[in-house]
Amino acid sequence: MKLKHIIFTFLCGIAYASNAQQTDIMPQSTHYEAPTDPLVKQKLENWQDKKFGMIVHWGLYAVPGIIESWSVCSEDWIDRDSTIRYDDYKRWYWGLSEKFNPTKFNPTQWAQAGKAAGMKYLVFTTKHHDGFAMFDTRETDFSIAKGPFSNNPKKDVAKYVFEAFRNEGFMIGAYFSKPDWHSQYYWWDKYATANRNNNYDIRKNPWRWAMFKKYTQNQIGELMNNYGSIDILWLDGGWVRPLETVNQEVLSWGAPIPAWSQDIDMPTIAAMARKAQPGLIMVDRTVHGQYENYQTPEQKIPEKQLNYPWESCMTLGGGWGFVPNDNYKSAKEVVHKLVEIVAKGGSLLLGIGPAADGTLPDDVVKKLNEIGEWTSKNGAAVYGTRITSNYHDAQTWFTQGKDGKSMYAIHLIKGDAIKQVAWQGNLPKKGTQVTLLGSNQKLTWKISNGKVYVNLPKNDEKIALAFSFVPEKS
Known part of the structure; x- marks a missing residue:
């Protein structure tokens, strides 16, 4: 790809990083089903005491500083350079795996900055929709542990992130994308990739979908069995769901709904995950029912108080991941949102994006310290409270x-x-x-x-x- 094309893509990425906040917002579900497992209920009660968490988006998209994953998806709201063929763009994006070498990777800095802000729990992006794994998975070579970072002693990134935050007393959450746009079992090269959904008819290709289910379950199994104590399994990509659960809310996202069911067998995943992690909180975002133990309205605060567990996930800056020269919220704005959210019964999960070298930008650290100046003095009114x-x-x-x-x-x-x-x-x-x-x-x-x-x-x-x-x- 010509350099001018890459630069243009980079600039477009900044533009639609902020646009994503407006277009791809996940609302909270309209129905909540409380868990019945006593261990899950106890952990959920503990989580409700925390009130303030950090979600970290870090992956290939940090290299050019563009929106996380979405630039490889073909939907109307995504704006790419019209002079670049789609297949060429995807080839360039996948090729970022050969450039992602975060030699300054410093999860201790992240954890200490989060603790200074008054944060109490972590959700780390182990794999986003682009399929690039931020852990040492056996299921694919498309991971941080197989590229130029493979010789680094900290190549199993998720392990060291979780350890750093545990050392600071955080509850630990693993974000995992149910769709995987790099997998031939989800986006099959035989067909074009029209949108965020899988691109082949599952009814006509049951073997391929069975392989995707196995692939997904195996990767989640690795996370649940190989990375110490995990408190939260935070599953994104709510369009991957049984067809019978598709409702008006899902239709409102604007993406076409296939005629087949993208069912990955959540009961089997839950049983496997909770066998390894008793009491695990599961957050199958927007898929109403027993595997959505708390709800996750995105980039907004519900209008009214809610009497069941929920969190607002919001970005500190304009994008979820790292964007150069991002415009960050002030400490005042973040604290005001935190106070309103807690008074309405929720928690604030604040989005942070480390740079491609593995460090937090200085401006992010500064903002988190400023937030912490308030929470350190006034935390009694926030942590461990109820509505x-x-x-x-x-x-x-x-x-x-x-x-x-x-x-x-x-x-x-x-x-x-x-x-x-x-x-x-x-x-x-x-x-x-x-x-x-x-x-x-x-x-x-x-x-x-x-x-x-x-x-x-x-x-x-x-x-x-x-x-x-x-x-x-x-």
């Missing part, structure tokens, strides 16, 4: 301790520093102390006309103020 029925009043959001005795009010600062905070509902119990979490100061307050007015000491807080108190019994 309260009256959860919002103007710029103030409410959470409560799991014992139901303590309550927290978190006031989001929109402008300049303020001298007084007032809210309606969730009034402090007569005689109780209202404490400012950031400084542990006891504050004076009064109730007037059904509102509480809390007087503030001089402070320079610019993000949010959190208060603890014992509420009146409703």
Whole structure:
């Protein structure tokens, strides 16, 4: 491919990295089915205490700094250089596997930056839709462990990522894409690849699909058996599902739905995975039922409070993976989203993209440290909390301790520093102390006309103020 074509593709990649946020958003499901396994329920309860996690997208797409995987898919929302033949583009993209050599790979830096931000759980992309494995799989040579990085002692990337985050006390989640666009069992070269779905009629080629199911189950089995304790199996690519589960929600994604069922036998996968990892949380995104143990609205926050487990997965920058000169959210914006999400009953999974050399960009580390300056002082109002029925009043959001005795009010600062905070509902119990979490100061307050007015000491807080108190019994 000519250099000018590569550069143009690179620039297009930046453009549609942000476009992907608008076009390929996964909404939360319309139905939730709670798990019945006591071990899964206990782990889910533990996960609900964490509230703030990191999802890491890292793969071939980091080399040119473009959208993760999607550029090799032919759908209307994806914009490629029109002078490049599609097959040539795919050949160039697959060829990035010969250039991906992250000699500065530093998962300890990632984990420490996440811990500094106040994050408590990890979801690492072991394989995205392009099929490039970020672990040492026996099922394919298309992996980080088989290319130029193969002589590095840390070639089994997932192993060292999981270890680094475990060492910092994180719950561990393995992201895994159900579709695999590099596999001849999913995208068969006999036919064109029209869209994200498999490109051959499974009903006419049952052997090929059976091989894909075996391939998928074997790779998930490797992750569940060879990489230590795994808490979450986070399955993406919700169009790979039994045909009978396709509903209006799936149709709204805009991709054509094949006439056959892309069923990979989730009951068998779940049984195998939970035999190796008892109590494993499974997140079969958007496929309603017993294998979607929590829901994952993407790049948005539900309008109302939800009383079942869920997380909003959002990017820190414009793309999920590394994009040069990305525009990152401020610490204030991230904290405000975190507070709203937690008050509505969810967790925030923030997307981070390491560079192709294996390090986090300096700007990312800086943003995470800034977020941590707030969470380190005010975490009691976030971690280990649960929802309260009256959860919002103007710029103030409410959470409560799991014992139901303590309550927290978190006031989001929109402008300049303020001298007084007032809210309606969730009034402090007569005689109780209202404490400012950031400084542990006891504050004076009064109730007037059904509102509480809390007087503030001089402070320079610019993000949010959190208060603890014992509420009146409703």
